[in-house]
Amino acid sequence: MALSTAAxxxxxxxxxxxxxxxxxxxxxxxxxxxxxxxRVVSGSEERYEIDIQQFYLLTPVARNWSLAFNASHxxxxxxxxxxxxxxxxxxxxxxxxxxxxxxxxxxxSVGVNRYTDNASFGIGFTHSNxxxxxxxxxxxxxxxxFNNKLSTLALGLSxxxxxxxxxxALLFGRVQKEDKRSRSFSISWTQVLNKTSLLQSGLxxxxxxxxxxxxxxxxDVRPDERLEWALSLRYRKFFENPDGALHLDYRYYDDDFGVxxxxxxxxxxxxxxxxxxxxxxxxYYSQREADFYLAIDDFTLPxxxxxxxxxxLSTYGAYTFGLKGIFKHNxxxxxxxxxxxxxxxxxxxxxxxxxxxxxxxxxxxxVGFDIRF
Amino acid sequence: MELxxxxxxxxxxxxxxxxYADKKQTAERVAEQCIAEARRFEYKYSRYxxxxxxxxxxxxxxxxxxxIDQETHAILHYAQVCYEQSNGLxxxxxxxxxxxWNQDRRSLPVDSELQSLVELVGWxxxxxxxxxxxxxxxxxxxxxxxxxxxxxxxxxTVMARSSAIEHGFVNLGGDIxxxxxxxxxxxxxxxxxxxxxxxxxxxxxxxxxxxxxTSGGYERYFDIDNRHYSHLINPKTGWPVESLLSVSVVAxxxxxxxxxxxxxxxxxxVDGLAWLxxxxxxxxxxxxxxxxxxxxxxxxxxxxxxx
Numbered sequence: 001m002a003l004s005t006a007a008x009x010x011x012x013x014x015x016x017x018x019x020x021x022x023x024x025x026x027x028x029x030x031x032x033x034x035x036x037x038x039r040v041v042s043g044s045e046e047r048y049e050i051d052i053q054q055f056y057l058l059t060p061v062a063r064n065w066s067l068a069f070n071a072s073h074x075x076x077x078x079x080x081x082x083x084x085x086x087x088x089x090x091x092x093x094x095x096x097x098x099x100x101x102x103x104x105x106x107x108x109s110v111g112v113n114r115y116t117d118n119a120s121f122g123i124g125f126t127h128s129n130x131x132x133x134x135x136x137x138x139x140x141x142x143x144x145x146f147n148n149k150l151s152t153l154a155l156g157l158s159x160x161x162x163x164x165x166x167x168x169a170l171l172f173g174r175v176q177k178e179d180k181r182s183r184s185f186s187i188s189w190t191q192v193l194n195k196t197s198l199l200q201s202g203l204x205x206x207x208x209x210x211x212x213x214x215x216x217x218x219x220d221v222r223p224d225e226r227l228e229w230a231l232s233l234r235y236r237k238f239f240e241n242p243d244g245a246l247h248l249d250y251r252y253y254d255d256d257f258g259v260x261x262x263x264x265x266x267x268x269x270x271x272x273x274x275x276x277x278x279x280x281x282x283x284y285y286s287q288r289e290a291d292f293y294l295a296i297d298d299f300t301l302p303x304x305x306x307x308x309x310x311x312x313l314s315t316y317g318a319y320t321f322g323l324k325g326i327f328k329h330n331x332x333x334x335x336x337x338x339x340x341x342x343x344x345x346x347x348x349x350x351x352x353x354x355x356x357x358x359x360x361x362x363x364x365x366x367v368g369f370d371i372r373f
Numbered sequence: 374m375e376l377x378x379x380x381x382x383x384x385x386x387x388x389x390x391x392x393y394a395d396k397k398q399t400a401e402r403v404a405e406q407c408i409a410e411a412r413r414f415e416y417k418y419s420r421y422x423x424x425x426x427x428x429x430x431x432x433x434x435x436x437x438x439x440x441i442d443q444e445t446h447a448i449l450h451y452a453q454v455c456y457e458q459s460n461g462l463x464x465x466x467x468x469x470x471x472x473x474w475n476q477d478r479r480s481l482p483v484d485s486e487l488q489s490l491v492e493l494v495g496w497x498x499x500x501x502x503x504x505x506x507x508x509x510x511x512x513x514x515x516x517x518x519x520x521x522x523x524x525x526x527x528x529x530t531v532m533a534r535s536s537a538i539e540h541g542f543v544n545l546g547g548d549i550x551x552x553x554x555x556x557x558x559x560x561x562x563x564x565x566x567x568x569x570x571x572x573x574x575x576x577x578x579x580x581x582x583x584x585x586x587t588s589g590g591y592e593r594y595f596d597i598d599n600r601h602y603s604h605l606i607n608p609k610t611g612w613p614v615e616s617l618l619s620v621s622v623v624a625x626x627x628x629x630x631x632x633x634x635x636x637x638x639x640x641x642x643v644d645g646l647a648w649l650x651x652x653x654x655x656x657x658x659x660x661x662x663x664x665x666x667x668x669x670x671x672x673x674x675x676x677x678x679x680x
Contacts, residue, residue, distance in 0.1 A: 004625065010628070012527050115535075116535045
């Protein structure tokens with residue numbers, strides 16, 4: 001009746017609403033563009049294609065407790081760069097793997113959350129498995145509200161333990177069994193600025209140690225420790241007219257490999273009708289190369305000297321153009337998104353000696369379905 | 374697990390918390406928080422304190438709108454729904470009528486005396502926005518008394534539960550909100566005061582969850598010319614209502630139970646019973662002839678039979 005309904009909007013009850021069951025399914029296709037054939041000396045120019053299936057379930061288990069379950073499965077195929085040698089023009093040319101790398105990865109995670117009026121605490125475990133890689137991680141998180149819930153402090157701690165067992169290790173003289181560990185800490189403060197805007201700033205620090213080298217590369221030697229840190233700022237502002245919200249994010253990243261990067265991302269959430277929302281987005285990324293990055297592998301250097309020709313450690317910049325449509329009806333929603341990523345050394349804020357021939361372009365298409373009950 | 378009891382006094386009435394807890398310190402810590410929260414509401418909405426939200430709003434009547442926070446807005450919005458659902462009988466602006474109907478009253482008021490006050494009553498005149506409220510005429514007053522005590526009972530219940538208290542209840546001057554059943558799973562037995570013999574219980578209601586509130590015209594009244602007048606005033610006429618003697622309502626939340634029982638009393642005897650029958654909540658109504666009505670009557674017989 002009307003009185004009971006009206007009572008629900010009182011603050012004491014809005015905080016203690018039993019959480020709903022939420023179920024999501026998502027399927028995505030990720031496809032990398034081929035590498036230019038004239039920059040490949042051996043192997044296949046066809047790069048990765050990955051099919052991703054995701055399942056997510058969030059359910060209340062007792063008063064103030066919830067359980068989340070996540071499963072994803074990826075199947076990938078395609079070739080990856082093994083190294084670079086000088087081409088006839090003196091510029092780096094790729095040695096690619098054969099075309100038939102096929103692998104699949106399964107990840108399962110489970111998390112428990114406890115809520116109180118002004119705080120929530122969570123613990124989660126993740127296990128991920130593929131032919132040549134196995135990872136276990138534990139995550140602890142806490143969130144506290146202050147100032148009548150206008151401010152939120154969030155802390156996170158995680159630890160992961162990864163095991164690497166490259167395929168065909170004996171055949172190609174790769175390492176047979178290695179491991180690495182990673183610990184990270186994050187802290188963020190979210191402040192509601194006024195009725196329509198909020199600002200979040202965050203810091204995260206990650207320490208990795210163990211085998212950080214790419215075992216599939218012909219010559220790749222990296223330090224066995226890496227300290228990474230990142231600073232982020234996120235701003236959200238809702239505009240009553242034209243009924244949309246601006247998301248503006250910036251992130252600065254730095255590590256002791258010598259890599260540092262800037263990321264700026266903006267998205268506009270436009271409500272078209274009660275049921276339909278359209279989200280165009282643009283992301284810009286610029287990275288400076290690692291101290292030991294070499295455009296062309298140097299096989300004359302002793303194995304104790306760090307070097308890597310991994311394009312992910314090179315100087316480059318990238319743009320991502322995205323468009324997402326969200327259709328809501330009653331307690332379910334469908335979303336379709338399309339992202340196009342292009343990267344080039346010319347997009348970077350700093351100059352690179354050579355363009356890495358393996359710099360990526362990719363497309364990502366996803367279809368997702370959510371239901372709450 | 375032990376049962377701990379914490380009696381205290383707030384909002385003009387005796388109150389009590391009863392919690393089962395493993396440790397005394399746990400129960401004490403939660404009780405301290407709950408009592409502090411009750412005091413916060415008391416100070417925030419008191420009519421008597423200079424610095425309360427209520428006083429600010431009332432002192433600005435006819436002058437200017439007053440900024441209010443989200444909690445106050447939510448409570449006022451709830452009061453507005455009560456006003457609409459009761460066809461204007463439940464009106465938190467009706468407190469000014471106390472100027473005529475108070476304990477010092479020895480003779481009946483004349484119509485002109487009432488009329489000038491009735492003009493200051495009427496929730497429909499109040500301008501309520503998301504963050505402001507304005508009483509448009511000098512002399513108008515808001516009184517949160519009719520909703521806040523019940524809402525505090527609910528708030529303390531939510532608070533205790535979120536501090537891991539699973540068995541116990543909150544009792545604010547007879548408005549009782551259950552945190553959870555007794556530790557052995559048995560319901561709590563809630564006594565209903567006899568409307569004419571205030572020291573005895575007319576019934577015991579078994580309750581494991583939800584809330585029960587009781588109100589009655591017997592609580593406060595005036596005797597003028599050898600006639601009983603209840604403190605419940607019809608805000609439209611300015612005259613006391615000849616109401617049911619006592620109404621107890623069981624609902625999911627104390628604030629809902631409390632407004633259902635208040636509206637039942639304001640409706641007078643016949644319409645009050647009709648109103649109760651139209652609500653989905655279990656109730657026990659006692660009329661002037663001490664006849665019991667409602668679906669909680671069965672519970673009484675059972676409890677009497679057990680004695």
